[in-house]
Amino acid sequence: MGVSTSSPEKGICLVTVDFPPVNALPVKGWYELADAVRAAGRDPENRCVVLAAEGRGFNAGVDIKEMQRDPGHSALIGANRGCYEAFAAVYECEVPVVAAVGGFCLGGGIGLAGNADAIVASDDAVFGLPELDRGALGAATHLARLVPQHLMRALYYTSRTATAQELHAHGSVWKVVPRDELPAAALELAREIASKDGTLIRLAKAAINGIDPVDVRRSYRFEQGFTFEANLSGVADRVRDTFGAPDTSGAPATEEAPQ
Template structure:
């Protein structure tokens, strides 16, 4: 469990996240992820990083239970800073980052893939920001890098998700493949990138970041101010408590013992 790094092929580093059961990362997990991505990018032998995750979903965002256990605001401050560092590490990695996404990609997951250079997704992958349902804000900066502006707003306000196929139609997902093919497809793209000259690919990454119309670090940090305002006002706790009770009420057993979900 945690964050690990491997080198399956020359020039490629795979950073894997594993926080069962849904990959909702604790504060330290975000910092560990940031450190692993930055270290991989600094390695002069590496020309591409693949960001992947174990389990049924790529990322479920911040560990809300960790926030709820904290009577003050230290966990929230830590989560804010940790997410900021992890998202920035992906964006600022010295070499291209390919995100390999399966299952759910929610909240902080959008921050990671929105800052990646390319996304390969399984056909069961879904992407969204359920922040308003969970007493939080943030990562609109990164969702706006995946879909057009008005769709981003509608998705944000409703907490709805979009499929990998829909993002592929918008051009933000490189390829959609069966889940069993996800790792291979991500490595195929990484392998093609890694064939380029190591110095030139680093110059290319710096150049492309340099012409970005939005400063993603500053934009996301601005959003985080409103997240903290929601916490200080008590709104965040009220919404989280409602979300928790609705989550318990939404699942019930039918007469045959099968789980149903209301709504």
């Protein structure tokens, strides 16, 4: 359990997240993920990173029980900072990051996938931000990188999800494959990227980040301010206390929630 790294092929680093039952990460987990991705990018032997997950889904956000056990705001602050670090690590990774998304990709999962350079998804994958149903805000910055502006707003306000096939139609998912073919499909794309010159691929990543029209780090940090405001005002607790209704995304609502 936790975050692990391996080298399935020359030039490729596989970073795998495994926090049963639904990959809802505690504060420590977000920092572990950030450290693993940054270390993979710094390794001169790597030319591509594949970000994957074990279990039922790619990511279900933060562990809300950790937050509910905290009588103050330290868990919330820790989750905010941890998510910020993990999302930034994916975006700033010195080599391209391919997200291999299977099952649900919710809350913090959107921050990770939205900041990846490419996404390969299983045919059962769904993407969404159920934040408003969980007393939270955030990651609209990253959802806006996956779908057009008006669809992003509708998904955000309704807490609905979009399928991998829908995102493929919008051009944000590279390929959709059956669940059992996801690891191979992600490695196939990573292998093609890793075949490029190592120095040139790093320059390409820096160049593309440099021309991004939105500073994702600043944009997400702005959103986080409203998350904290919702908590200070008490509205987040009021909504979070109702958390527990059945969740059609497949993530058990009685356990964890995205942030």
